Amino acid sequence: xxxxxxxxxxxxxxxxxxxxxxxxxxxxxxxxxxxxxxxxxxxxxxxxxxxxxxxxxxxxxxxxxxxxxxxxxxxxxxxxxxxxxxxxxxxxxxxxxxxxxxxxxxxxxxxxxxxxxxxxxxxxxxxxxxxxxxxxxxxxxxxxxxxxxxxxxxxxxxxxxxxxxxxxxxxxxxxxxxxxxxxxxxxxxxxxxxxxxxxxxxxxxxxxxxxxxxxxxxxxxxxxxxxxxxxxxxxxxxxxxxxxxxxxxxxxxxxxxxxxxxxxxxxxxxxxxxxxxxxxxxxxxxxxxxxxxxxxxxxxxxxxxxxxxxxxxxxxxxxxxxxxxxxxxxxxxxxxxxxxxxxxxxxxxxxxxxxxxxxxxxxxxxxxxxxxxxxxxxxxxxxxxxxxxxxxxxxxxxxxxxxxxxxxxxxxxxxxxxxxxxxxxxxxxxxxxxxxxxxxxxxxxxxxxxxxxxxxx
Amino acid sequence: xxxxxxxxxxxxxxxxxxxxxxxxxxxxxxxxxxxxxxxxxxxxxxxxxxxxxxxxxxxxxxxxxxxxxxxxxxxxxxxxxxxxxxxxxxxxxxxxxxxxxxxxxxxxxxxxxxxxxxxxxxxxxxxxxxxxxxxxxxxxxxxxxxxxxxxxxxxxxxxxxxxxxxxxxxxxxxxxxxxxxxxxxxxxxxxxxxxxxxxxxxxxxxxxxxxxxxxxxxxxxxxxxxxxxxxxxxxxxxxxxxxxxxxxxxxxxxxxxxxxxxxxxxxxxxxxxxxxxxxxxxxxxxxxxxxxxxxxxxxxxxxxxxxxxxxxxxxxxxxxxxxxxxxxxxxxxxxxxxxxxxxxxxxxxxxxxxxxxxxxxxxxxxxxxxxxxxxxxxxxxxxxxxxxxxxxxxxxxxxxxxxxxxxxxxxxxxxxxxxxxxxxxxxxxxxxxxxxxxxxxxxxxxxxxxxxxxxxx
Numbered sequence: 066x067x068x069x070x071x072x073x074x075x076x077x078x079x080x081x082x083x084x085x086x087x088x089x090x091x092x093x094x095x096x097x098x099x100x101x102x103x104x105x106x107x108x109x110x111x112x113x114x115x116x117x118x119x120x121x122x123x124x125x126x127x128x129x130x131x132x133x134x135x136x137x138x139x140x141x142x143x144x145x146x147x148x149x150x151x152x153x154x155x156x157x158x159x160x161x162x163x164x165x166x167x168x169x170x171x172x173x174x175x176x177x178x179x180x181x182x183x184x185x186x187x188x189x190x191x192x193x194x195x196x197x198x199x200x201x202x203x204x205x206x207x208x209x210x211x212x213x214x215x216x217x218x219x220x221x222x223x224x225x226x227x228x229x230x231x232x233x234x235x236x237x238x239x240x241x242x243x244x245x246x247x248x249x250x251x252x253x254x255x256x257x258x259x260x261x262x263x264x265x266x267x268x269x270x271x272x273x274x275x276x277x278x279x280x281x282x283x284x285x286x287x288x289x290x291x292x293x294x295x296x297x298x299x300x301x302x303x304x305x306x307x308x309x310x311x312x313x314x315x316x317x318x319x320x321x322x323x324x325x326x327x328x329x330x331x332x333x334x335x336x337x338x339x340x341x342x343x344x345x346x347x348x349x350x351x352x353x354x355x356x357x358x359x360x361x362x363x364x365x366x367x368x369x370x371x372x373x374x375x376x377x378x379x380x381x382x383x384x385x386x387x388x389x390x391x392x393x394x395x396x397x398x399x400x401x402x403x404x405x406x407x408x409x410x411x412x413x414x415x416x417x418x419x420x421x422x423x424x425x426x427x428x429x430x431x432x433x434x435x436x437x438x439x440x441x442x443x444x445x446x447x448x449x450x451x452x453x454x455x456x457x458x459x460x461x462x463x464x465x466x467x468x469x470x471x472x473x474x475x476x477x478x479x480x481x482x483x484x485x486x487x488x489x490x491x492x493x494x495x496x497x498x499x500x501x502x503x504x505x506x507x508x509x510x511x512x513x514x515x516x517x518x519x520x521x522x
Numbered sequence: 523x524x525x526x527x528x529x530x531x532x533x534x535x536x537x538x539x540x541x542x543x544x545x546x547x548x549x550x551x552x553x554x555x556x557x558x559x560x561x562x563x564x565x566x567x568x569x570x571x572x573x574x575x576x577x578x579x580x581x582x583x584x585x586x587x588x589x590x591x592x593x594x595x596x597x598x599x600x601x602x603x604x605x606x607x608x609x610x611x612x613x614x615x616x617x618x619x620x621x622x623x624x625x626x627x628x629x630x631x632x633x634x635x636x637x638x639x640x641x642x643x644x645x646x647x648x649x650x651x652x653x654x655x656x657x658x659x660x661x662x663x664x665x666x667x668x669x670x671x672x673x674x675x676x677x678x679x680x681x682x683x684x685x686x687x688x689x690x691x692x693x694x695x696x697x698x699x700x701x702x703x704x705x706x707x708x709x710x711x712x713x714x715x716x717x718x719x720x721x722x723x724x725x726x727x728x729x730x731x732x733x734x735x736x737x738x739x740x741x742x743x744x745x746x747x748x749x750x751x752x753x754x755x756x757x758x759x760x761x762x763x764x765x766x767x768x769x770x771x772x773x774x775x776x777x778x779x780x781x782x783x784x785x786x787x788x789x790x791x792x793x794x795x796x797x798x799x800x801x802x803x804x805x806x807x808x809x810x811x812x813x814x815x816x817x818x819x820x821x822x823x824x825x826x827x828x829x830x831x832x833x834x835x836x837x838x839x840x841x842x843x844x845x846x847x848x849x850x851x852x853x854x855x856x857x858x859x860x861x862x863x864x865x866x867x868x869x870x871x872x873x874x875x876x877x878x879x880x881x882x883x884x885x886x887x888x889x890x891x892x893x894x895x896x897x898x899x900x901x902x903x904x905x906x907x908x909x910x911x912x913x914x915x916x917x918x919x920x921x922x923x924x925x926x927x928x929x930x931x932x933x934x935x936x937x938x939x940x941x942x943x944x945x946x947x948x949x950x951x952x953x954x955x956x957x958x959x960x961x962x963x964x965x966x967x968x969x970x971x972x973x974x975x976x977x978x979x
Contacts, residue, residue, distance in 0.1 A: 166652065168651050168652050169650065170650055170651055172650065173647050173650050174647075176645070176647035177647040179647070183645070183646035184645050186642070187644075187849060188633070188636075188640070188641050189633040189640035189641065189852075190634040190636070193627055193629065193633070193812055193814055194627055194813060195623065195625050195813045196625065235816075235839040235843070238839055238840050242838070251734075268837070271837055272837055275834075275837050277735055278734055279734030279735070279736065280733055280734050350652075355646075355650055356651060356652045357654075357845075358844065359692075359840065359843045359844075360843075377732075380695075380725070380729055381695070381696065381699070382692040382693055382695055382696050382816060383693050383813075384816060385816065386814075386815055386817075386845065387814035387816075387846075388814075388845040388846045389843040389844075392644060392845050399646075
């Protein structure tokens with residue numbers, strides 16, 4: 066009982082310190098974006114409810130000291146949009162690094178170099194109507210975004226758009242749900258099975274089942290699915306969380322495939338040929354880094370499926386923000402422009418910049434991991450990218466890190482070292498693994514590569 | 523059989539003409555927003571599959587003539603954002619007027635007068651992150667929008683925001699679904715009943731049941747709901763479609779109320795006091811007319827409910843467009859500014875402009891309806907608005923028109939006269955009624971008020 070009271074006190078102290086730290090940050094860094102855990106405070110607090118760890122041998126940490134009144138240092142690995150971050154590592158002041166989410170703030174510095182060619186100006190009378198283009202199956206798709214999407218896929222060579230309908234979504238999450246709605250029979254006796262090969266994107270089960278839909282249900286790892294029933298198989302390639310190129314795995318004849326190609330861009334993987342599947346999902350969050358705009362798109366071969374997906378989005382949100390669509394259109398066009406004129410100017414293209422940064426980060430994290438026996442990372446075969454002509458192995462947006470040796474729960478282990486990650490169990494995989502975002506701002510990534518080799522227990 | 527073939531030919535001819543007309547419009551009016559039916563082409567075509575009508579005694583119409591090759595006139599009551607519309611009524615060229623949807627293009631002219639104070643400029647590095655404010659229950663709510671919402675409610679006096687959590691949504695449709703998710707028990711033996719007094723907003727049943735959720739189900743007209751089971755009652759006030767002020771009607775003790783206050787603004791209804799309910803839904807689509815931005819908000823008293831609503835939106839779309847949130851914030855602040863300085867400048871405030879326009883339109887539609895015995899409109903009691911000091915009756919965003927006499931199906935009757943409306947059955951009401959949008963652009967509204975009194979059969 067005494068232990069329990071002590072635990073509760075610790076929880077209270079951590080919680081108070083978090084609030085104090087946050088108030089300080091908000092007062093001092095108005096323009097800051099705090100790269101932290103989404104999912105509500107409850108989840109953040111849950112992540113921090115540790116009361117024993119071994120970082121540098123300390124039994125108390127900076128958060129707790131602050132809560133006792135000495136200082137009001139932020140507890141988050143925050144990074145400022147307008148000023149260099151002041152976080153520091155080592156010694157008595159380890160900060161928490163949150164790499165649980167794939168928040169693509171890594172690209173911010175590239176976009177800061179850009180001017181008018183990527184700036185949107187919107188007057189208050191523009192885009193007032195619900196409608197964008199009523200001749201289109203997807204009547205709320207802005208024509209400018211449609212053109213920009215088709216052009217960029219042509220420039221990069223990563224997807225076929227000819228003979229496809231484009232459906233825009235509020236991020237690709239909404240399009241995933243739209244696809245399930247469109248592909249599940251509405252008069253069946255039971256819900257449609259939805260599967261994906263483990264390790265699979267951790268949100269698939271949740272997005273499939275959160276409304277207890279009678280249309281579809283999560284049926285788990287595609288590798289072990291053997292029911293003689295219709296199914297939808299999600300094929301994520303390159304895969305989230307592990308970065309590998311994927312094909313469908315269920316050996317059945319009753320399946321419908323949805324290809325999630327969020328990471329099929331030349332900063333993450335060699336582009337081998339234009340993807341040519343029935344339903345392909347993309348998003349600006351991962352391609353250009355504009356997660357806050359919530360714009361995704363689906364390339365859909367079948368007109369009826371595209372119509373049903375459109376109907377889902379119509380019922381769900383009556384369309385998709387036109388402000389964000391037009392902003393995304395401008396940014397995609399600017400990327401295509403820069404690729405088209407790459408040989409005529411000194412300016413680095415977006416895909417050059419992002420490829421080099423990803424390659425550098427993967428070099429650094431591999432060096433960090435190689436300094437210790439505690440962890441390992443996947444290796445990828447070399448292939449030649451048809452877009453850039455470069456030969457390289459995958460440079461995934463996430464590091465799928467394995468805790469070697471006697472560590473059973475890699476997420477908890479790293480949490481004790483103030484590195485927040487997402488554990489393997491969320492992906493239908495072993496708890497020996499964690500997913501670590503590689504897309505954070507630079508200082509957080511540096512802290513990660515400094516801290517990993519220093520971990521000894 | 524011969525009749526059926528003739529019908530099919532007519533359908534084909536209408537369909538071809540629509541496509542030709544649209545291509546013409548798109549080529550000639552790049553900037554145009556076509557105020558038309560959403561819901562996909564299928565629905566539009568369904569709406570137009572008439573093959574006999576009595577407009578001015580004609581048996582054929584302009585659309586069919588065009589399809590036979592003489593001209594390529596648009597078939598829609600289109601209005602240009604950049605040029606005066608060229609549509610004309612009467613004689614041989616009646617155009618189709620689509621007033622099925624409440625597309626709030628009426629406000630466009632007001633916003634065209636505005637300059638920098640309502641223009642947003644967004645650089646490509648801004649709002650990249652998923653996160654807006656992690657200290658907030660709704661972590662994807664932009665702080666600027668939160669301030670703007672609170673201020674506007676204070677200025678107008680239409681809702682209490684003190685002690686409320688604000689949850690932003692991709693329009694209020696998403697917030698409706700978020701509220702159902704938050705209020706329905708997740709471990710109950712069966713789905714929660716959802717009711718609203720007829721005539722109710724036609725999208726409520728669809729939004730409740732489209733995923734065959736095990737959490738909630740549409741249980742129909744609240745006036746006749748008498749199950750001894752838990753329920754959620756939607757109270758829409760002023761009501762869509764009929765404009766009346768509403769209170770909850772179910773006489774049970776197991777109910778939870780959600781107040782949809784999309785139209786509780788001083789251009790539609792006298793503001794009597796700040797609304798002070800547990801869950802209140804608002805949207806910019808109807809308050810300022812920016813439907814294309816897809817921004818709504820909920821004022822929520824209970825923190826746990828607000829958290830669950832946030833979770834719904836997180837799973838559904840991982841937040842809400844930051845571009846649209848920041849645009850909405852700027853527009854709401856400009857409205858508040860103009861109200862605060864209303865006595866110091868000659869500039870008309872948004873609510874003055876919109877009130878006068880609504881009052882004028884209601885005067886005109888009542889005059890039109892009074893010229894014929896075929897139709898009637900509801901009457902509303904006079905009340906004094908605490909915001910404007912004016913005494914007036916409701917000026918709803920929709921006219922709830924009744925076909926008097928021997929017309930059983932008012933929607934079909936008006937469709938034969940090329941006025942597209944939404945029939946009473948969609949609202950759980952008699953087919954004698956239709957809902958007509960009062961928020962269209964001026965020329966469409968003029969056509970309506972010219973055409974209604976001319977209808978004789």
